[in-house]
Amino acid sequence: MATIIRNTGEMSAAMALRRRRGETIGLVPTMGYLHEGHLSLVRASRRENDVSVVSLFVNPIQFGPGEDLERYPRDEARDLELLEKEGVDYLFAPTAQTLYAPDHSTFVDETALSLPLCGASRPGHFRGVCTVVLKLFHVVGPDRAYFGMKDYQQLQVIRRMVRDLDVPVKIRPCPLVREPDGLALSSRNAYLFPEERRSALGLSAALRAVAEAYEGGERSTPALVALAQEKLAQDRRLDADYLEIRGAESLEPLDVVDRPAVVALAARVGKTRLIDNIVIGE
Numbered sequence: 001m002a003t004i005i006r007n008t009g010e011m012s013a014a015m016a017l018r019r020r021r022g023e024t025i026g027l028v029p030t031m032g033y034l035h036e037g038h039l040s041l042v043r044a045s046r047r048e049n050d051v052s053v054v055s056l057f058v059n060p061i062q063f064g065p066g067e068d069l070e071r072y073p074r075d076e077a078r079d080l081e082l083l084e085k086e087g088v089d090y091l092f093a094p095t096a097q098t099l100y101a102p103d104h105s106t107f108v109d110e111t112a113l114s115l116p117l118c119g120a121s122r123p124g125h126f127r128g129v130c131t132v133v134l135k136l137f138h139v140v141g142p143d144r145a146y147f148g149m150k151d152y153q154q155l156q157v158i159r160r161m162v163r164d165l166d167v168p169v170k171i172r173p174c175p176l177v178r179e180p181d182g183l184a185l186s187s188r189n190a191y192l193f194p195e196e197r198r199s200a201l202g203l204s205a206a207l208r209a210v211a212e213a214y215e216g217g218e219r220s221t222p223a224l225v226a227l228a229q230e231k232l233a234q235d236r237r238l239d240a241d242y243l244e245i246r247g248a249e250s251l252e253p254l255d256v257v258d259r260p261a262v263v264a265l266a267a268r269v270g271k272t273r274l275i276d277n278i279v280i281g282e
């Protein structure tokens with residue numbers, strides 16, 4: 001049975017006890033409404049650690065004004081059931097009041113990798129992510145923490161934060177998980193009407209077209225981007241926010257794909273904003 005903890009002091013005390021016993025701790029930070037992508041992180045944590053903790057917290061400070069904080073899907077009972085099946089040891093599900101004092105005034109700002117892509121469209125988003133993730137690291141004190149490559153930029157920003165601030169945790173990236181038809185798993189897929197879900201397949205199709213052209217020898221970034229944009233433009237329900245090819249680790253813009261690169265894409269389908277990516281040239 002997973003132990004549910006809602007209080008930071010209790011969580012830290014439980015982890016201190018486990019550490020004193022010589023046990024290693026894996027943390028999977030989530031905002032709940034779990035899917036196979038999250039569960040693959042949990043399985044990786046269970047393989048590598050004695051104790052696995054999943055945090056479930058819809059972090060208000062990583063949502064901008066007018067974003068989907070209120071309607072973000074939530075179902076703690078279903079999440080708990082899934083986590084029990086995976087043999088998770090602890091579910092840390094604090095309230096916003098527990099995690100943030102009413103006069104909370106300290107934030108973590110990564111100032112390079114957070115700027116382009118989602119950072120440009122969602123100002124303040126990565127500040128909210130870094131702040132909550134660092135808090136979770138302090139409360140839980142994990143040896144390893146697991147992040148999906150679906151949120152590719154988030155993963156790189158967190159790696160940078162951990163490096164820059166000497167946080168004693170190993171970041172374990174896990175592969176993006178897709179539906180059989182190619183749609184990247186996301187809690188936000190729950191928003192999609194059937195016809196929107198069909199349109200959403202255009203994201204992975206555009207990325208596949210880039211990967212195929214790259215495999216076929218195309219190295220020019222503008223040519224690869226144009227190809228993907230053309231694919232996206234074929235569906236009028238898709239409204240691209242950004243589609244960029246950048247260096248895989250430092251996210252620098254590339255004119256030519258002459259090193260490992262990420263093709264990162266964000267698009268709106270109706271009211272839902274989806275992201276997807278692939279890494280090429282590895």
Ligand code: PAF
Pocket residue numbers: 029030031057059062129132133151154
């Ligand atoms: O990827 C997410 O679900 C969130 O951004 C995270 C890492 C749990 C922080 O709130």
